[in-house]
Every structure is written in C-alpha cells, then in structure tokens.
Amino acid sequence: MIDYVSTRNTDIRVRSGRAVLDGQASGGGLYVPEKLDDIKTDYHDAIKGGFRDMAKAVWKVFFDDYGPDNIDRLVENSYRDKFSAPEITPLVKVKAASDDAYVLELYHGPTSAFKDVALSALPNLLSAAREMNGFTDDIMILTATSGDTGSAAIAGFSDVPGTGITVFYPHGGVSDTQRLQMVTAAGANVTACAVRGNFDDAQTGVKKLFREIPRPVEGVSLSSANSINIGRLVPQIVYYFSAYAQLLEKGAIKDGDKVDFVVPTGNFGDIMAGYFALKMGLPVGRLICASNKNDVLTEFLQTGHYDRKREFYKTTSPSMDILVSSNLERLLYYVCGPEHTLSYMKQLEESGEYSITSSELDEIKSIFEGVCADDDEGAAAIKSVFERDHYLMDTHTSIAWACMEKAGRPDAAATVVLSTASPYKFSAAVLDALGEKLTGSDEGNMSKVRELTGAALPAGLAGIFKKPVIHNDVIDIADMKPYVIEKCTK
Numbered sequence: 001m002i003d004y005v006s007t008r009n010t011d012i013r014v015r016s017g018r019a020v021l022d023g024q025a026s027g028g029g030l031y032v033p034e035k036l037d038d039i040k041t042d043y044h045d046a047i048k049g050g051f052r053d054m055a056k057a058v059w060k061v062f063f064d065d066y067g068p069d070n071i072d073r074l075v076e077n078s079y080r081d082k083f084s085a086p087e088i089t090p091l092v093k094v095k096a097a098s099d100d101a102y103v104l105e106l107y108h109g110p111t112s113a114f115k116d117v118a119l120s121a122l123p124n125l126l127s128a129a130r131e132m133n134g135f136t137d138d139i140m141i142l143t144a145t146s147g148d149t150g151s152a153a154i155a156g157f158s159d160v161p162g163t164g165i166t167v168f169y170p171h172g173g174v175s176d177t178q179r180l181q182m183v184t185a186a187g188a189n190v191t192a193c194a195v196r197g198n199f200d201d202a203q204t205g206v207k208k209l210f211r212e213i214p215r216p217v218e219g220v221s222l223s224s225a226n227s228i229n230i231g232r233l234v235p236q237i238v239y240y241f242s243a244y245a246q247l248l249e250k251g252a253i254k255d256g257d258k259v260d261f262v263v264p265t266g267n268f269g270d271i272m273a274g275y276f277a278l279k280m281g282l283p284v285g286r287l288i289c290a291s292n293k294n295d296v297l298t299e300f301l302q303t304g305h306y307d308r309k310r311e312f313y314k315t316t317s318p319s320m321d322i323l324v325s326s327n328l329e330r331l332l333y334y335v336c337g338p339e340h341t342l343s344y345m346k347q348l349e350e351s352g353e354y355s356i357t358s359s360e361l362d363e364i365k366s367i368f369e370g371v372c373a374d375d376d377e378g379a380a381a382i383k384s385v386f387e388r389d390h391y392l393m394d395t396h397t398s399i400a401w402a403c404m405e406k407a408g409r410p411d412a413a414a415t416v417v418l419s420t421a422s423p424y425k426f427s428a429a430v431l432d433a434l435g436e437k438l439t440g441s442d443e444g445n446m447s448k449v450r451e452l453t454g455a456a457l458p459a460g461l462a463g464i465f466k467k468p469v470i471h472n473d474v475i476d477i478a479d480m481k482p483y484v485i486e487k488c489t490k
Helices: 016-022 051-062 068-079 115-119 122-132 148-157 176-183 199-212 230-250 269-280 296-303 328-351 358-365 375-389 395-407 423-433 442-453 477-489
Strands: 004-006 009-014 031-033 091-093 101-105 138-144 163-170 190-196 220-224 259-264 284-291 305-307 353-355 368-372 414-419 474-476
Touching: 004 016, 009 016, 009 328, 016 122, 016 220, 016 230, 031 328, 051 068, 051 230, 068 122, 091 230, 101 230, 115 122, 115 148, 115 230, 122 148, 122 163, 122 230, 138 148, 138 199, 138 477, 148 163, 148 176, 148 190, 163 176, 163 199, 163 477, 176 423, 176 442, 190 199, 190 477, 199 220, 199 477, 230 259, 230 269, 230 414, 259 269, 259 395, 269 284, 269 328, 284 296, 284 395, 296 305, 296 358, 296 368, 305 328, 328 353, 328 358, 358 368, 368 395, 375 395, 375 423, 395 414, 395 423, 423 442, 474 477
Parallel strands: 101 414, 138 163, 138 220, 163 190, 190 474, 259 284, 259 414, 284 368
Antiparallel strands: 004 009, 004 031, 091 101, 305 353
C-alpha cells in the first residue's frame, strides 16, 4: 500500500485516488509516494507485452487503491485507438548520430505532443477517483500551459461529464498552431484564456488559486491537469519502460544495460518521470536535463543554486520557456527531505532563489546532468540531422539533440532523446532552421514543410486553420481569480 504525502509536510497523507482528485496538496506542496522503496519492482515484469500492458504494470504500482481490474479498464479506455502509432511511443534510430543514439517519438496522439500520453489518461483516472471517494462536487480543471499542455488537456477533458476545464496560456508566448489548437476548441465545458505575462506568471497564478479558492463556488472543486498532479505524471513513466523494451527488441542493448535519456525540460515533469522509472528498477544511466536559453535548471544542476531572478527569454522552443520548474520540488523531497524542501520553497517564493547543500547536490549530480543550448544551436541540429539523414525534428527535440552532442555518451549502451512534439507545431522555426523563407502563415509554413521534407502531417493539425476561433479572452494576471469564479459559476 502506497501513501502519498506532501513534499512539504508528511503529516498530509492520502491514497493515490485522493491525490489525483486534489491535484495539489494543501499548503502548496506536491503529492509524492512517501518512500521510494514502495515503488520498487522487477522491470522485467513491466516490459512484457505492448505499451498498454506496460501502462497497466506501472499504474498498478502507483495507483494501488484503484484495484487491478479497474486499472486494466482505465488503461484500455485511455489508449485504445487514440494514437496513430501502434507502439504509442515509437523508438526511431537516427543514423546521423553514432549507432547508439535513438529518438523516442512521443507525439503521435490527438494534439501531436507528448502531453497526450498523460492527458489521455488523466480524465479517466480522475473520473474513477471521484467515484472511489464518493466525491459529489463537479470539478474545474485549472491549468497553466506553455503551449502543449493546454491543447492536450482540452482534448482529454472536452465534454467529460462533471468536469470543466479552464486553460491559461501566455499571450503571445505560444506558437500560432499551439494557440489555434486551444482557441478553436468547441467543447461545451472548455475555456482557453490568454494572460498578459509569461508562463511562470500564469503557473504562479494557478497555484495561488489552489491555495486561496480550492472550492470557488458551492458544488465545484478545483483540480489540475498540470504535471503537479501525480495522475498526470505517472503515465509519463511508462514510455521510459517502452523505450527500454524497444531497444531490447531491436537488439540494440542487452538485458541489464544502462540507457541514458536526454529530456527537453522546462517544468521538470518529464524528466522526473524518468527518475521514478529509475527508482522502480529500470536500468537508467544518466538523466540529461536539456534546457534552452532559459537555463535555470542547468545552473541548478551544476551549482545547486536555483535563481529565478533572471532575464526571461522568448525562444523558438516556447514549451521550455519556464523559470519556475514545479516538479523539481518532488526531487528535492527525496534528496533533501520535507523540512529542507519547505524551506527552499519559501525562499524561492520570498526571495526568488535558494541553494541546496553540497551533499544534496552531489546526490542529484550522481543521476542528473544539466546541459543547455540556445536557438542557434537547436536550429543547427535541425538542419544537420535533416540534411544527413532526412529526419526532421521540432525545436524542442533539437535542443535535446544539441545537448546530447555537448554531453557526449561515454558509458551507456544507448542514448534516447525524448522527442516531445511534431515539427509541424513549430513550422516557422523549422523552416527558418532549414534556411527556407517563411510564407507568412502557419498554414502556409506547414504546407511548405511538407513539400520540402515529406514528413507526415498529423491529422489533428491539418484542419485547425479552418475552424472558427471561439475563445478570445485576454486578461491580466490579477484578474485570474474572478475569471475562474465566473467560469465555475457557469
């Protein structure tokens, strides 16, 4: 039996269903399994069968109070017939690299981004948790997005009974394709709203609302679709097992060999899933945290000093344009303990920075490596890999690729780069990286990318330019609270 506790206070203790329902623990902490020993398993059991079988194995470890039969049903409902690739997350060898480098394509879901893997699951997990806990309130899903979470959450929760979803995204801070995926969404329970500020402003505002108005109106409670929700994070663990299984199937590694993973990271959720996979027993080598010019995580992983008081850059990899990486708090809990974690989070809120101890940093550096690359380096990776091997990467994957080349691959039997989005979601930046002229619109840029590269255009993106814009709201950060109350009232 696994107990979930707050990263800041272990007296706050719930089972997994309640943790999924709440999204965030009271007092601002995040829910985590209390002890890593509780999630230890034999990875051989987890990598039997296909992706859905692996999901069932992982979910049964983390969501033990749901019951095995319920988990089997929820996994099938989440993944059957929703992804264009039969493997869900196919592994591709890119010949432009040395023989041991692979790309794990996570973008074959409804909105062409890695968030689909988790957000196809979370609505089902949440609905089951409501029933298990006798929860009668309707639920308003409240989410801040740097681009991809919003559209994936909207797709997952659209018209789900008993739920509404309000997504906040930075005005002018996402690609036009990402914006259109959100603002054209037609679900009756869906709202997408731009906020004047960056992602960190929106995310801070959402966290504040969870603390201030967890039940905005009578009969409606808040929950989250961000990776602060453990129900969003756990499904992401599965594709680390999937990558390992596919490497074994291809004969690229021997059983027990360690594999390095390079993860383009902003909010630290995807790479935290890799940490959980490692602690479950999967033979993970290094977890390379790939950052863009907003390299707050690189500095932290190299020095132990976290400093959000720095210039914020808008880059061609906008989903990584983040200076407050929420899921890092989960790692701090396991390395530093709840008391230090609470202290560090208070320092971050009050002064914008904190520093961990040297022994804590040494433990983190034994697993994680922080590397950063800027827009030019990412663009160069797109161009060189395409010209050498005719493989097209998006702007986030290319940052990870550039970071992989900087980090080197000295020890692991193979290196896997997590590819988090279709290149068509960032067609303007991809065209520019290839040295081509832009057409003046994302629709035109998509067509030109297809003509130049022959890369398959995801069906979910092909029609968004013909859909009417439904959600036009743009608000200040200070107006988020009354806005959410109004939406909950409706």
